[in-house]
Amino acid sequence: MKVGLVGEAPxxxxxxxxxxxxxxxxxxxIELLRNKITGSSLENxxxxxxxxxxxxxxxxxxxxxxxDLDGLLTKDFRLKRLQRQNYYKSFKxxxxxxxxxxxxxxxxxxxxxxxxxxxxxxxxxxxxEYNENxxxxxxxxxxxxxxxxxxxxxxxxxxxxxxxxxxVYENCDYFKSFINKFERLxxx
Numbered sequence: 501m502k503v504g505l506v507g508e509a510p511x512x513x514x515x516x517x518x519x520x521x522x523x524x525x526x527x528x529x530i531e532l533l534r535n536k537i538t539g540s541s542l543e544n545x546x547x548x549x550x551x552x553x554x555x556x557x558x559x560x561x562x563x564x565x566x567x568d569l570d571g572l573l574t575k576d577f578r579l580k581r582l583q584r585q586n587y588y589k590s591f592k593x594x595x596x597x598x599x600x601x602x603x604x605x606x607x608x609x610x611x612x613x614x615x616x617x618x619x620x621x622x623x624x625x626x627x628x629e630y631n632e633n634x635x636x637x638x639x640x641x642x643x644x645x646x647x648x649x650x651x652x653x654x655x656x657x658x659x660x661x662x663x664x665x666x667x668v669y670e671n672c673d674y675f676k677s678f679i680n681k682f683e684r685l686x687x688x
Contacts (some may be wrong), residue, residue: 501686504532504560504597506551508542511656512566512609518660519612519668524686530558542567543587548594555595562599562685565591568608572638599685603678609656610640612663615671619663623655624648634672 503520507513510531517529532554533547555563567584571577584604592600605611613620614634621628628647637643644651669676 501526501562502528502530502558502560504530504555504558504563504595505566506532506542506563506591507566508568510534511653512568514657515609515612515660516564516566516603518657519663519665522663522665530560532558532560532563542591548591551591552594552596555597560595560597562601562682563592563595563597564601564603564682566603566605566609568605571607573606573635601678601681601685604674606635606674607637607640610644610653611635611637612668612672612675613644613656613659614640615675616663616667618667619659620644620647620651622662623659624650635674 503524505513505517507516513531513534517531520527520529533542533550565588567587569577569581569584571580573581581604585602588600588602588604592602611634614630614632614637617628617630620626624647626648630647634640641653669679
């Protein structure tokens, strides 16, 4: 089985790929639009065309769309959440792939690192204790910077390589919800 990943940045798709490979090692995860489109440029018509072409070429069975909410699940960010959901609805059709799923990171992908802080500790050889709900953290990237001065977004892929999938799943409700939807798509 081949699963395509579409994200805001190559580091995000690589990070999710590394995390998912821990549980789904028999799946071939491919990064779509890699190094071509980033951030809000994902939302333009040219991107739809590029994505359609890549899906025809690569022929994924499932496509995962990865976006950051850049906000919390509160009333203040309701419009932004609706915009991200509309992006997903608009773009899933252009893939011509019957099975798609949306991973909306609450605030940003760094919340998943907070869900398994031990991987962060191993990578940076530190001993940060963090037991809060990662979905309630405003600006998790900045929190990680405050934990260790050498933290860099460019390290996320390597941190996710040593992350414990089950810890992330248990400690982050939005990731758990995403995995449950993804696994339903894996059923014949």
